[in-house]
Amino acid sequence: MTSAGSAKKVVVLDYGFGNVRSAERALARAGADVEITRDYDTAMNADGLLVPGVGAFAACMEGLRAAxxxxxxxxxxxxxxxxxxxxxxxxxxxxxxxxxxVASEGLDEWPGTVEPLKADIVPHMGWNTVEAPADSELFRGLDADERYYFVHSYAVHDWSLETANPAMRAPRVTWATHGAPFVAAVENGALWATQFHPEKSGDAGAHLLKNWIGTL
Structure with missing residues (x-):
């Protein structure tokens, strides 16, 4: 448990795929108490867990399972x-x-397939805007024309998960466009994610991470 007024404990999962040092610095800048580790108990007991990732989908999954x-x-x-x-x-x-x-299995927390970007220029590298839902907590306080840093050649183009239970909040999905629309961020209960790199997105990225830390 984190005592009132103290910094939230966030673990950056170190499984061999991802710029963990950049994530550590960005989270610390946003006010978190950060540790880079693959230790099971430490990761389980943290207030928040951040899972970075770079490279190939299949290789990341292999590294994740190994850790x-x-x-x-x-x-x-x-x-x-x-x-x-x-x-x-x-x-x-x-x-x-x-x-x-070649198809590889993911964690299956959400239905959908990560596939090549539907664009003439790949990878999608650089700054781009997003279209966030009006009730987004992740993007709260950020201007609609704010830009975020992307580096990727694959994405999810179709979102199919909804909730039939009116007592449950439907996932909030943020979109961006590079050639065709793709999923840029998701807020789904305890599970949030971004396709772009908030740790490379300057003040906007820091604000976004602070929003996440504020929910922990």
Whole structure:
């Protein structure tokens, strides 16, 4: 437990895929008490878990499983403990990823397939705007024309998960466009994620991370 007034404890999951030092610095800037580790108990007991990711979908999944990250994410979410994924750390939350025609299994927290971007210029590298829902907590206080930093060649183009229970809040999905619309961020109960890199998105990214930390 974190005592009132103290910084929230956030673990950056170190499973070999992701710029953990950049994430650590950005989270510390946003006010968190940050630790980089793959230790199971430390990751389970933190107020928030951040899952970074760079490289290939299949390789990230292999590294995540080797570090028991799939167990950590699943157990945290089953207990309503916050998890946030970034870039490929977001993509592996979906059911499948297809790279070079080969399908790989993801964590299946959300239905959907990560596939090549439908654009003439790939990768999508640089700054882009997003279209966030009006009730977004992640983007609260940020201007609609704010820009975020993307580096990716794959994305999810179709979102199918909704809730039939009126007592439950439907997932809030943020979109961006590069050639065709794709999922840029998701807020779904304890599980949040961004396709872009908030740790590389300057003041806007810091504000966004502070919004997440404020919910922990």
């Amino acid at each position: 028991r990250g799939d167990w950590i994410v699943g157990r945290r979410l089953s207990g309503g403990r916050p998890v946030m994924g970034i870039c490929v750390g977001m993509q592996i939350l979906f059911a499948h990823g297809v790279e070079h025609g």
